[in-house]
Each structure stands twice: as C-alpha cells, then as structure tokens.
Amino acid sequence: MLKMSEYSYIAGMLSVALSIAFYVIAYASVRVASRRTAVAGGAATMDGGTTMQVVAGPSIFASYGTLVAWLAFIFLVASMTFRAIVTGHGPFSNMYEFSIAFATGVIGVYLFFERKYHQQILGLIVLPIALLMLLYAWTIPATADPLVPALQNNLLLSVHVAVAIVAYGTFAVSFAAAVLYLLQAYGVPRLPKAELLDEIGYRAVVIGFPFMTLVIVLGAVWANVAWGRYWGWDPKETASLVTWLIYGAYLHARVVRGWRGNRAAWLLVIGFGATLFTYFGNLFFGGLHSYSGLG
Amino acid sequence: MSELSVPTSTAAQKRQVAPEPQEGTGGGLTISPSDIGERLWRIFTSMRTALILMLILAVLALIGTLVVQAPGGITADSQAYQAWLDSITPKYGGWTGPMDMLGLFSIFSSIWFKGITVLLTTSILACSVNRFKGLWKTAVHPRTKMTPVFYDRAPHSETIDASVATDAALADVTKTFRSHHYRTVVERDGEEIAVYADRFRWAPFGTLMAHISLVMILVGALVGGTWGFNNGDFAVPVGSTVEVGNGTGLAVKATAFNDSYYESGAPSDYAADLVLYKDGQQVAAQTVRVNQPLGYGDINFYQSFFGAATDISVRDASGAALFSQGVPLLYTAQNGTERVGQFLLPEQGLTVIVVSPASGEISEVIRAGQVQVEVYKTGDAAQPIATQVISQGQPVEMAGLTFTFDRERQFTGLIVAKDPGVPFVFGGAILLIVGLFLVFFFPSRRIWTRIVPGPAGSEVRVGATSRHDATFGPDFQKIVGEMKSSLVGTRGI
Numbered sequence A: 001m002l003k004m005s006e007y008s009y010i011a012g013m014l015s016v017a018l019s020i021a022f023y024v025i026a027y028a029s030v031r032v033a034s035r036r037t038a039v040a041g042g043a044a045t046m047d048g049g050t051t052m053q054v055v056a057g058p059s060i061f062a063s064y065g066t067l068v069a070w071l072a073f074i075f076l077v078a079s080m081t082f083r084a085i086v087t088g089h090g091p092f093s094n095m096y097e098f099s100i101a102f103a104t105g106v107i108g109v110y111l112f113f114e115r116k117y118h119q120q121i122l123g124l125i126v127l128p129i130a131l132l133m134l135l136y137a138w139t140i141p142a143t144a145d146p147l148v149p150a151l152q153n154n155l156l157l158s159v160h161v162a163v164a165i166v167a168y169g170t171f172a173v174s175f176a177a178a179v180l181y182l183l184q185a186y187g188v189p190r191l192p193k194a195e196l197l198d199e200i201g202y203r204a205v206v207i208g209f210p211f212m213t214l215v216i217v218l219g220a221v222w223a224n225v226a227w228g229r230y231w232g233w234d235p236k237e238t239a240s241l242v243t244w245l246i247y248g249a250y251l252h253a254r255v256v257r258g259w260r261g262n263r264a265a266w267l268l269v270i271g272f273g274a275t276l277f278t279y280f281g282n283l284f285f286g287g288l289h290s291y292s293g294l295g
Numbered sequence B: 001m002s003e004l005s006v007p008t009s010t011a012a013q014k015r016q017v018a019p020e021p022q023e024g025t026g027g028g029l030t031i032s033p034s035d036i037g038e039r040l041w042r043i044f045t046s047m048r049t050a051l052i053l054m055l056i057l058a059v060l061a062l063i064g065t066l067v068v069q070a071p072g073g074i075t076a077d078s079q080a081y082q083a084w085l086d087s088i089t090p091k092y093g094g095w096t097g098p099m100d101m102l103g104l105f106s107i108f109s110s111i112w113f114k115g116i117t118v119l120l121t122t123s124i125l126a127c128s129v130n131r132f133k134g135l136w137k138t139a140v141h142p143r144t145k146m147t148p149v150f151y152d153r154a155p156h157s158e159t160i161d162a163s164v165a166t167d168a169a170l171a172d173v174t175k176t177f178r179s180h181h182y183r184t185v186v187e188r189d190g191e192e193i194a195v196y197a198d199r200f201r202w203a204p205f206g207t208l209m210a211h212i213s214l215v216m217i218l219v220g221a222l223v224g225g226t227w228g229f230n231n232g233d234f235a236v237p238v239g240s241t242v243e244v245g246n247g248t249g250l251a252v253k254a255t256a257f258n259d260s261y262y263e264s265g266a267p268s269d270y271a272a273d274l275v276l277y278k279d280g281q282q283v284a285a286q287t288v289r290v291n292q293p294l295g296y297g298d299i300n301f302y303q304s305f306f307g308a309a310t311d312i313s314v315r316d317a318s319g320a321a322l323f324s325q326g327v328p329l330l331y332t333a334q335n336g337t338e339r340v341g342q343f344l345l346p347e348q349g350l351t352v353i354v355v356s357p358a359s360g361e362i363s364e365v366i367r368a369g370q371v372q373v374e375v376y377k378t379g380d381a382a383q384p385i386a387t388q389v390i391s392q393g394q395p396v397e398m399a400g401l402t403f404t405f406d407r408e409r410q411f412t413g414l415i416v417a418k419d420p421g422v423p424f425v426f427g428g429a430i431l432l433i434v435g436l437f438l439v440f441f442f443p444s445r446r447i448w449t450r451i452v453p454g455p456a457g458s459e460v461r462v463g464a465t466s467r468h469d470a471t472f473g474p475d476f477q478k479i480v481g482e483m484k485s486s487l488v489g490t491r492g493i
C-alpha cells in the first residue's frame, strides 16, 4: 500500500510537470497565433483581454494541460488515501505528507477556479508552486513513522490540516492572480483583464479567509486540549496570525481608496509569502509545533 | 454601509456605488477644537485606519517570530533576565541593548503590541456602532423606490420595453424574483410601480458579528490573563504530593508514571496516575495522558513532560525529619551534561541544590548511584556553605544537618491551568467563523425595479449597485434575461 501511495505520488508529480508543459506550449502558441491572426487581420476577434482559451485553435494544448492537471489531482488524492489507510491518520505527521497535501490542495483549488473562470494562465504560476512542493517532498524520507503522543488527537488534526490545505490553495491562486495583475504594468502579452484578475484574487481570499480562520481556531482548540492554553505565541501560531492579518487587511484594502488595485495585489503577494513562511516556519524556528514535525 | 446613493463618478462606478462612510476623508484643513471628537471618530471608523493597524500588528507579530523571545516570567526576575540577555548577546551583539529597550524580546507584552491592540479594538467597536444603524435600516426599512437617475447610473442596469401593461409586468417581475428566492416589496405611486427585491438581507450582520466576536475573543484573553494561571513546569515526583498553590487548596500526588516507546525509540505514550486532594480530601483520581487532561472544576492538569527525580531526606541534629520528598531534576546545566533540582528548607533559611549527571552522561565526580548536594543560604547563590557528593542510602552530615539520598525516581511534569476566559474565546471564535461564512457565502443582494407605462405596453427598468461581490453581475444578467424573455418574448419567437 505504501508503495502504491508512492507510485501515485510520482505519477502525480509527472502529471503536474506535463500539465505545465502543455500550458507553456499553449501560451507560446497563442502568442504565435495572435501574431499570425493579427497579420491576417483577425485580431479583432480577440477582444482586449485575450486569454488562452479565447483562441480556439492552439488552446487545445491548454485543455490538455487542464486535463492532465485533473489527472495529477486524482493521482495525488489516491496517493494520500493509500497512505492514510496505512498510517491510519491524515497527512500531518511529517513534512513529506504535508507537502503532498499542500500541493494537492493548490492543484484542487486551481482546478476549481479554472472551471469557473477558464483562465489557464493562472496554472502557469500555480502549478509550478505545486510542483516545487512535490519536489520538496521528494527530498524527505517517505517513511511512515508512528505518531508521537501530542499528535494522537486524530480527528481534530486531520480536520485542521484539511482546512489548512484549502486555505493555502486559495492563497496560492490569489497569489497567481495578483502576480498576473502586477505583471500588467510590464507589458506582458496575453494577460487576462485586470478586473478579472482582481476578482479572482478576491474570490480566492473570500474562500481562504474563513478557512484560515478555522485553521487557527482548530489549532487553538488543539493547543487547549493538549497544553491547557489556546494561544502561546509559539512562532508557528504567530506566523499564521501574521498571515491572517495580512489577508484581513487585504479584505479592507479592496474598499479603501488608494489601496485598491496595485496595493491590494501586493498584499496578496505578501500574504502568500507569509503563508509559505508559516508553512516552512519549522525550518527557521523551534516551538511546540516542531515536535509535530509538521508545517 | 449607508443607504444607497447615486454614483457621481465613473471611477466609483467601476467598483461600488455606495460611498464609504467608513473612510476618513481627511478633507478640511481647518480644525476647530470642537471638531476633534468628530475627527477622532472619523479616524477610528475609517477602514484605512483598520487596514493600517492590522498591518502594523502583523509586522509586530512577525518580529515576534524572527527575534528570540524571552521565556515567560523571566522578565520579573532582573538577575535571571540579565543572564538571559547575556546569553543572547553573541547573537545580536551591540543591538541587544537597543532591542531590549524597544521591548523586542517580549514583543507580545510590549507597549507597542498592547497599544496597537487597544487601538484596533477601539476601532472595531467604533466601526460596529457606526455601521449598526445602517445595516439595520437596510435590512428592515430598505429604500424601496429609486429615481430614474439611479437607473441611468447604476453599474448594473437594464431597460426592458415590455409588451404587456404595467400590472402584468409587475406579476412577471415578481415571479422572476421569487423564483430566484428574492423577497419583494412593491410600492405604487400613481402610474409608477417600484419593486424592491432582496436576498439574504440579514447576512451583512455577519460582518458585524465577525467584528464583535474579535472583541469578545480579546475580552476572553484579558479575563484569562487576569483571573487565570498557567503553570507550565509543575513537576510531581512519583510517590510525592505537591501543592498546586494559586489559592486553589489543591494538591496532586503522582502514584505512577509510565512512558512507552515505539521500536524506533520514538515516544508512543506518556501516562501518569494522579490523585487530586482538596484541603486534604481526595477529590479525583485519573490516568493523565497527552490530550487527556484531568479536569477539576475549571482547573485542568495536562501531562507535559517527565524526567528523573531524587528522593532526598533531611534530618536535623535531634533526628527530626525536616524534608523527605522527591526532588525533580528540572533543570539542566553544564551544557546539558548535568541535571539539577532544588528545594528549600524555609525554617533554616537554606536552599539545597541536587545535581546528577544527565542520562547517558558519565561524570568523573558524580558516579552512578550518587548525587551532589550543595547547600546555600537562601538568597545568596554565590557560594555554597557546603558541597558534597553523596551515595545512595548513606546519610551524610552537611551544614549541621543529615542528608540522605534515598533513591532515584521519575517525576511527571504537568501543566496546571485555569482559564476562565476560555468560554469567551471559543464562543467568540464560533461567532467569528459563523459570521465570516455568512458574509462570504450568503452575499446579500438588492435589486430595484421601476415599472412605468411605455410605448409597447410598459417600460421596465432594473438596476442594482454592486459592492465588491463579483458573482453578482452574472446573476443579475440571468434574472434580467429571464424577465426579458417573459416580458418581450411572447411575440418574439
């Protein structure tokens, strides 16, 4: 079973890579096509905010990319399921498990947004993040260690982590939208409309923020059960609070004059930086969470 | 959220139509003293203020993760604190002094952190008060009729030339709204019919709920900090009874401790058998594990750590027992090669320190079955009055007293916690989450319709402002599309 989990993980990783390759081809061929159609006088069909899927012909690669991303998602879910059957708990006992979960969450949330907005160009940023996560997992021994006592509160932790990966996934998508938004200033061709990117970034945080709140609250419940205090300013907790505050600030920034647009987009970029800091925090600081080996 | 007003610029039209009463405009240059109150109110109810306070708080918290924080309680003991500062000086060098002055080593109890939290709380309360009336009015007494100008300028606006008379159009419009689960309010004014439709009109109170719940959580933290305690290094040697203190009248006896391990050597379980006494009477007994605390009233005992203890007994010259208990070796010294415990002999004014090699360490001075006992005058840690290595079971004379090292034991390390703020904190947390899900997943919607007689029968104008709810646009189009097909469609196809 562990072997099957590992093979699924590898298959998932390869699929993500393949999906990125398709997206790159799709993006490149749209550029070529647009030049050609422009020459042919057909540019008018691609209204200002052309995106890959708008162009019928070459975007077949974009659909392949999405299809393979779905495949990757399924492989990774399978991998986590196999592993959970063996270990009897959710993916939270070490960074290997959690990184795969993180990547799965990122891909899952991306696909959710892809279905809704059809902006595969987001995948060009989101999927490499997932791929890096999976490659990072590669560097960590995949052994299934039994749980230390503090982690034996299974249900609470499984939910805590499941909610966390959704939150992190949405933050990755909002990050991608914000990066594309900011790239607009640099004349990068074939970007979706600014308003659309702004909207996607916001939509993602609207899902992510309540989930992130839930992550922190569940963590507090767990800490209260295990240590008799719901909050101890341990660096991991604090980092998640920093993340939460940044996204909270973002939600207000969107309705404050002078903060909409670019500054709000920067908050999304910084917010995702804080998310990664929270996730990788253990590598920088100790704290109670370090004995969970978990991000 | 004020009642809707008409947009004045296309820039405003892009995002939202309602002006932001929350935003301090910082307009006028002249300030009269009587304005100061109003100015403060403006500042505290401004979302820009909220935004900036949140970001400052984030930066302070970030510093708290990047800069080493002093262990809790150590700041109260200036000597220990200085020693701690010295220990981190190699890391921060000449910055140590200034950083200490700025409170960076205890950022979460610093004036900065507390000050910003107080400002943010004030701001949250001000905003909530500020918004309540508007929210209430919008939900209960919404403005139902809009002027034609509104439809000219609303970001979502559509005009339908209906082929039916106004009353038939009204029936169609109402039906369409109903089928989309909107509530409708109809107002007639001569020939003109105004239809106001809304959905999830209570959901905006979720924002209010979320903000108030933040205050509730902070109140809970304050209550806990004032009336609670958390003793994180409460060590009970097996066989000994230790007073809880803090005015609880409780004492804990550990009757057994077991630590078990996986084959890999990783710990699998820690379990301590505890008996709890209140004023000498047994009131509870339980095996306490990680995640399985013993609760008595609002006081909880958590298994946290464990280690070695030594049973020491002390007699005076007449042979009367002064002390006979396990001494937990709670501290480490000499780079972790030694474990150290301490107890007091209050009547003699002595502090006794017990030193043993850490497990796995071999000491030239203290051999297996031995401990080193150091006797100090309480309050004078500079020079021991007497120091001696003593072997198990062999009484030794020191400082006029007889010390015996009876045996090695384990101690169980407990966290003893009482936090009367917890109900507020978790109550607030639940409200916060419910509030957030309400705001975000049940977006409130409001659509106005104006029906007047028109050339083909009637003219139906539909309009809505959108806050920053992106899903509204498509929904609006769908509803209007359905209206169109029923109002005009009859002859079309």
Ligand code: HEM
Binding pocket: A209, A248, A251, A252, A255, B001, B022, B044, B045, B046, B047, B048, B049, B050, B054, B120, B123, B124, B126, B127, B131, B207, B210, B211, B214, B436, B439, B467
């Ligand atoms: C840690 C502090 C705070 C958090 C976590 C927080 C969180 C939120 C959230 C999640 C929303 C919903 C956003 C939306 O509807 O798009 C919101 C909206 C709002 N917040 Fe806060 N908030 C905080 C502090 C404040 C403060 C201090 C103020 C007052 C200056 C304030 C004023 C508002 C207002 C007026 C809205 C409504 C915006 C709208 O209707 O679109 N918030 N806040």
